[in-house]
Amino acid sequence: MTASTQTIEYEYAPGHFRASEPNVHLPDLLDEGQMILNMGPQHPSTHGVLRFEVVTDGEIIVDVVPHLGYLHRCFEKHAQSLPFNQTIPFVDRLDYLSAMTSEHAWVMGVERMLGIQGELPKRTEYIRVLVAELNRIAAHFVAIGTYALDIGAYTPFLWLMRDREHIQRLLEWVSGARMLYNYMWIGGLFYDLPVGFEERCREFTQYLKPKLNELQQLVIDNEIFVKRTANVGVLPLPVAINYGCTGPVLRGSGLRYDLRRVDGYSVYPELDFDIPIGTGQVGTVGDCWDRNNVRVLECRESLRIIEQCLDQLTGTYKRTRDYxxxxxxxxxxxxxxxxxxxxxxxxxxxxxxxxxTDGRSDVPVRAKCRSCCYHNLSVISEISRGAMLADLVAIIGSIDVVMGEVDR
Structure with missing residues (x-):
């Protein structure tokens, strides 16, 4: 990484760095000893087409400016050019690591507009929650595994990719695709679960429980991991709320806010599960360790949800010929x-x-995606100031962004 000498539009003040006056030569505004470093998009820790312009004073970060790259997904333009049901494959490509949860949001929204959400068979609802929670675990495994890789641990990444592969095979068995599923349809599902799926999925839950214990003991509670992540990238709760952060990033700062409980959609109100939050167990509430620990704890809760769904799908709402x-x-x-x-x-x-919608067409007049990754990414500058340059990699990874959802 080398210092930049390009002419760009920025105004600099101590501790603050923002776009302002045109044609200002940025290096002329830096204090003595400060420099500008470009991290990414080639840097693996940026997780895609994302560049960080870092103002440093030696090894200390003065400010960080994220520059978004382009994957040219054009999701919103696609959604305004196609009928609602034909947009589902494009929804998959937003957070391509968690496509089922994205599909769930889209189809529920259209069903509510049509007034048919409460009419869906319970088996359909339980299957939706089952596959969404499987995909949630797979997405968290990528987040935790690549995070360990970012800060220098290679083996945990291989372990988590191994266990994620079991989930990928289950979802491929259900939908025919490994990542981009198009499985949840408006008003139902592409198809029922394959014969024998419930038994195979239950075997997987029993396999994964001890693996999560290993993950907690050997990675999250590892002394080196704790020293690398505790008290780093602390996100205070008021700042998280003001920036619109949600998910594990917000819950890592101590707020028990989860739409599965707050909105109570689908069959989640009928299920028993907890909402993990950061507690500052080894450092400060809202640090990098808390955010990763919350993801591991959420995997445990997702397993509880999956087991309850399997109980319903093999009991009260088991498969029948007329379904x-x-x-x-x-x-x-x-x-x-x-x-x-x-x-x-x-x-x-x-x-x-x-x-x-205009009431005349099955193509929306306007479709807009509220991206959680975009909001979570926006807080990077706030929590990086004053940190060491080497800690920026740890901070970026703890946010867990997928650029397909940022560039939409």
Missing amino acids: DPQALVPKKIRPKAMDFYARAESAKGELGFFFR
């Missing part, structure tokens, strides 16, 4: 003219969709 997962799939989707916002708890936080 049709596509029975309520509308032939034509034409909601009334309205503005509508729907949201759900994805693996990264609150994923919301705003719809504007």
Whole structure:
């Protein structure tokens, strides 16, 4: 990484760095001994097309300016050009590591506009929650595994990719795809669970429980991991709220806020699970360690949810010959003219969709995605000032962003 000498639009004041006056030569505004470093997008810790312009004073970070790259997904433009049901494959590509939870938010929003959400069979709802929670665990495994890789631990990444592969195979068995599923349809599902899926999934839950104990003991509670993450990147709760942070980033700062409880959508109100939060167990509430610990604890809670769903799917709502997962799939989707916002708890936080419809077409006039990754990423500058340059990698990884959802 080398100092930049390009002419860009910035105004600099001690402890603050922002876009302002045109044609200002930035190095001329730096104090003696300060320099500008570019981290990414080639740096692996930036997790995609993301560049950080870092103002440093020796090894101390004075300020950080994120520059978003472009994956050219154009999700919102696609959504305004296609019928609601044909947009689901594009929803998958937002947070491509947690596509099922993104689908869940989209289809529930359209079903609420159509007024059919409460009419779905319970088996359909339990299957949706089952696959969404499986995908949530898989997404957290990528977050924790790549985070360990970012700060110098290689083996945990291999362990978590090994266990994530079991989930990928289960979801591939259900939908036919490994990452981009198009499984949840408006009004139902692509298909019922394959015969024998419930038994195989229950075997997986029994396999994973001791693996999560190993993850907690050998990685999260590891002395080196604790020293690398405790008291680093502390995000105070008021700052998290002001920046619109959600998901593990917000809950790591101590607020027990989860849309599965707050909104109580689908069958989540019927399920027993806890909402883990950061407590400052080894450092300060809201530090990098708390955010990672919350993700591991959420994997445990997701396992509890999965087991309860399996109990219902093999008991009260077991498969029958007259069950049709596509029975309520509308032939034509034409909601009334309205503005509508729907949201759900994805693996990264609150994923919301705003719809504007004219009542005449099955194509929305306006579709807007409220990206939890975008809001969580915006807090990087706030929690990095005063940190060591080497800690910036740890801070970025603890936020767990997927750039497909940021560039939408």
